[in-house]
Amino acid sequence: MTDPANGKNTSAGPEGAPTEDIVSGEERGSSQVPADDARPPLIINNQYIKDLSFEAPAVPKIFEQIQSATPDIGVNVNVQARPLDDTRFEVSLQTRAECKAGGAMAFLVELTYCGVFTVNVAAEHLRPILLIECPRLLFPFARHIIANATRDGGFPPLLLGPIDFVSMYQRQMQERAAKGGDGGADGAAIA
Numbered sequence: 001m002t003d004p005a006n007g008k009n010t011s012a013g014p015e016g017a018p019t020e021d022i023v024s025g026e027e028r029g030s031s032q033v034p035a036d037d038a039r040p041p042l043i044i045n046n047q048y049i050k051d052l053s054f055e056a057p058a059v060p061k062i063f064e065q066i067q068s069a070t071p072d073i074g075v076n077v078n079v080q081a082r083p084l085d086d087t088r089f090e091v092s093l094q095t096r097a098e099c100k101a102g103g104a105m106a107f108l109v110e111l112t113y114c115g116v117f118t119v120n121v122a123a124e125h126l127r128p129i130l131l132i133e134c135p136r137l138l139f140p141f142a143r144h145i146i147a148n149a150t151r152d153g154g155f156p157p158l159l160l161g162p163i164d165f166v167s168m169y170q171r172q173m174q175e176r177a178a179k180g181g182d183g184g185a186d187g188a189a190i191a
Contacts (some may be wrong), residue, residue: 081130
């Protein structure tokens, strides 16, 4: 049904549920959402490689050692976030992977992969979003870059396994509490 006062479709859906006017995209009903609450809680603005380093100091000799020795691979991951303004944050996923074979360094790859995120959540939810959800979104891209770097370096691609960012965050909060930190955002780097 069209409202003669404004010319818009005002019919209700099943059982009085709000409907959307397909032409204007407006939703009508008794529960209009204020514009501020309609913002998405998390937006990925940009993703980028901030730093990438690949070293293979013992090539080509190391290729022979890898054939006869089981490689020892160590991976270290760190997450940091820093505010850019009131709602935008840069989240850095820092990954360091080292491979040794027969006591010699086969390769070392270091990657800092970042994203700029707009976060519209209550202050008490900010830290978990920045240190769990944002790195969870960045990780597949960082994993792909590391696999390509090791493959392009002449080695089999290093495929990083899944990372439990929730456990990392909980450990970090326990360490902050043990050191006497409050675990809250302090306006500086959030780590």
